[in-house]
Amino acid sequence: MKNVFIVAGLAIFLSMGIIHHIPCAEAKEKVLRIGMAKEPAKLNPVFIPGIYGEAVAGNIFDTLVSYKENASMPTPLLASKWEISEDGKEYTFHLREDVKFHNNEKLTAKDVKFTLEAIMDTANASPSKEFFEPVERIETDGDFIIKLHLKNPYAPLMLALGSHTAGIMPADHVKQVGMDAFDSHPVGTGPFIFVEWLPDERIVLKKNPGYFLAEPAIDKVIFRPIPKPEVMAAEIESGGIDIAQNLLPQDISRLEKEGNLNVMTIAGLGNSYLGFSYKKAPFSDPRFRKAVYHAVPFDAAIKGIWKGVGERSYSWIPDGVFPFDTEYMKSRALPHDKEKAEEYFNELKKEGILQDGFEFSIYTSQNPHRVKIATVVATELRKYGLKAKVESLEWGTLFPILKNDSGCYIMGWGSVPDPDRWTYKIFHSGSTMNFSKYELPEIDEALDLGRSLVSSKQRGEQYIKVMRKALGEDYIHIPLVFKSVTVVTGKNIEGFTPSPQDYFHLVTEKRNVTVN
Structure with missing residues (x-):
């Protein structure tokens, strides 16, 4: 009876306006912790030399086209549509007009032009320069149309444009801070915003609530470099991380038998x-x-x-x-x-x-x-x-x-x-x-x-x-x-699928990974 009186009393106070608000428990922050076999060398797309930098950068930056859901077929991302000339030597991309960088600058064709020319600039010694050798020149047509003119037809161009090493950067910001400084504090248009990079410890990203595809379901992502696979296995088993990669065969077999985690293997x-x-x-x-x-x-x-x-x-x-x-x-x-x-x-x-x-x-x-x-x-x-x-x-x-x-x-x-x-x-x-x-x-x-x-x-x-x-x-x-690629995740992770390249695609046109 005591509880009945308390509830009735609250109802009376509410009706009298004496109690205006009863605070609810604050929603718990959703944090995803990812173990990486190696720390990235770079995060500036122009400088990135390998998959570990690409795996992180793919969540900070967007590219003109996406291969995140289909590794052999490009789908629209920053470019909503494109045309290719009959002779295969001119590519015209129409950009989305509702995209902003993490510093609130609006994405325009000049940012795309700046990024691609930075990759092609010999002075930057970009590891991706070779993939853009056939491009003769790049021009803009207004704020939202970019044209690539090629010396010869070049079949892999779309793959080059969809690579995480071609993530689009804000031209004015990069010119202001410099390419090297940008590497330690990157700014993109992607689903997550760079927060900090503590070498050999962690890289932290937070969600971009204004992301044009969808608001990320995760509030924060922490990438932890864990080069020793036995330590990686111990961390995923103890709950220290939510996603683990590059584990030893014996640990994969053991974790699969125990059944407390999700073990996913793909070619x-x-x-x-x-x-x-x-x-x-x-x-x-x-x-x-x-x-x-x-x-x-x-x-x-x-x-x-x-x-x-x-x-x-x-x-x-x-x-x-x-x-x-x-x-x-x-x-x-x-x-x-x-x-x-x-x-x-x-x-x-x-x-x-x-x-x-x-x-x-x-x-x-x-x-x-x-x-x-x-x-x-x-x-x-x-x-x-x-x-x-x-x-x-x-x-x-x-x-x-x-x-x-x-x-x-x-x-x-x-x-x-x-x-x-x-x-x-x-x-x-x-x-x-x-x-x-x-x-x-x-x-x-x-x-x-x-x-x-x-x-x-x-x-x-x-x-x-x-x-x-x-x-x-x-x-x-x-x-x-x-x-093969084997990824082990906690049972509380929903929507994550391994990538053949060992990437971590958290928000795409078809998925939005979350932590329950």
Whole structure:
């Protein structure tokens, strides 16, 4: 009866106007905590060199077109529509007129022009510059129309424009603060606003309530770099993070059996490979590269290291991405053959190209799978009198070493389902990511043709030529694995789907990830 009287009393006070408002409990802030295998090197789209920067930047910046929901088909984003001329040399994009940057400046065509020209500007040394080489000039037509004029038809242009490394920046703001300062405090139009970046600790974003697609369902996103996969597994298991990636196979299996978390696996678009210098001896001698190929039991090593999270690769072009030449490339893989390895090494020593006790480093990232395969390679080569040392470095230290020709390295690549992205960046002599310094006119010509041809069949012929020459004759790289993508999330995460490129797409035209 006591409770009845209290309720009745409240009703009387309310009717008399004595109680005007009874405060409700404040809504709990929705925070999403994401574990990343590596900290981004950069967040300025012009400077971003790899997937970790792209994964964060994709939530701060928007691009003209989007591939977030369909990795092979562009959909409107900042551009509401576009036209392509019959000769394939003029692209006209019509921008949305209701988009604002996080600093409240309105997006216009001059911002798009500024961003793309910044990527193309040699002075900025953008890793994405190669993807815009065919663009001759860019012009605006009023505030909301942008036109790209090409030197030649260029089939992968839409992919370049939809990459997170082509996120549109506010021109006036960047000019005011400078490109470098912008990198540490980026401003975009995307669903989340940059808050802070504490190196080796966290990157924090907050929701953009005025986002043109939809108001984000999450209030705050915290990206935490966690390079050790066993720590990543412990964090997702204890609730320290809500999304985990790049876990060890044994942890994935254990977490899946326990059933307390969501474990999602899809076919990925990422690889790992062993690369050699084309210009620095003894790596530059194809016999040395073949000797290493024969010396290491790659099949067994890859199966043991990537069990459950990847499959042996024989080419740079994944299955499902044209052209399909897997069987031929597989036939060119060299088997584990100790006698053949010894024969090649002895030839090189006899000719003075290789010295007994030759010491060198195998450079790689802190990715645990790559460190393990590098260790296997180093261990096997000691049997032939070679003293290889594994140097596992963070990206900011590793990237300059690779650009300056490291000699021998294990790296990887992830991209979109078009062969240009899997070959031009890695094998063209003019590319900043051609860490092997591989340089052949016939390779450059084939890669340039692959970009300018329209027919998939004709384009495919060029990429087959590149792969067969670079990997099946010169053995400039030893392909290792195409990895699958496994993401583990808490049961409280709704709407999240893994990306083949290891991105975190939180708000798109079809989804709005939330924390329950």
